[in-house]
């Protein structure tokens with residue numbers, strides 16, 4: 257069976273076995289994102305490299321080990337389909353801050369996981385970062401915003417009606433994480449040196465970033481729909497990028 261990624265912005269991607277996917281490269285200006293259920297267990301362990309198996313062995317809890325194995329296995333299988341390569345033979349390089357990449361490939365990707373849900377985002381040529389979080393009540397979100405958000409983000413959050421605080425906080429959090437993961441610096445990048453939109457129902461945008469005039473000419477921030485009960489965001493270093501939900505993966509047979 258050949259499964260083509262559906263039209264952009266489709267809300268309900270269908271489940272497909274990863275081993276049977278035929279995957280064209282993402283078109284210029286699009287990011288494919290896959291929603292992955294990493295709950296079912298550690299199938300696919302056979303494709304992990306030695307260092308990944310060592311990392312898996314270091315987890316204290318089976319739950320976390322199994323999710324890691326599931327996520328890495330699906331990442332390898334998906335990349336293998338895009339790159340026409342054997343999943344086990346792919347070699348990841350890591351930036352000084354730990355971002356996995358495949359040197360020499362035009363495919364750029366990033367991964368995020370929250371509990372038993374993972375998101376894998378892929379695009380061509382441009383740096384990409386992704387974040388997924390479970391939708392949940394956040395205790396003391398104004399206090400957390402004081403620690404992590406920029407002054408204007410804090411002000412805009414505090415000005416919203418209280419019933420919108422939680423959603424606005426998670427919007428801001430996932431968009432900021434996606435941005436720092438796209439630039440690859442992770443939490444080493446000061447979170448108060450750039451500003452994203454957060455008001456529920458309003459589009460995701462990078463409003464400002466230190467040293468960058470007119471950030472929207474260089475960056476796209478996108479809301480993703482990972483699965484019911486989860487919220488996601490993606491950042492791509494290119495203007496006008498479209499998010500294309502490519503499928504839901506529940507296993508790798």
Ligand SMILES: CC(C)(COP(=O)(O)OP(=O)(O)OC[C@H]1O[C@@H](n2cnc3c(N)ncnc32)[C@H](O)[C@@H]1OP(=O)(O)O)[C@@H](O)C(=O)NCCC(=O)NCCS
Nearest residue numbers: 352353354355356367368369387437438440441442443444
């Ligand atoms: C990257 C980071 C933001 C991840 O945040 P998180 O919310 O805990 O985790 P997420 O589920 O969203 O993302 C984890 C995935 O992001 C990827 N990742 C790891 N480091 C990354 C980085 N610096 N930038 C982008 N992506 C990264 C990995 O694929 C990882 O998945 P894995 O653990 O299964 O391999 C955070 O761990 C971080 O800041 N790390 C950098 C630490 C650092 O600066 N170290 C300094 C070393 S000198």
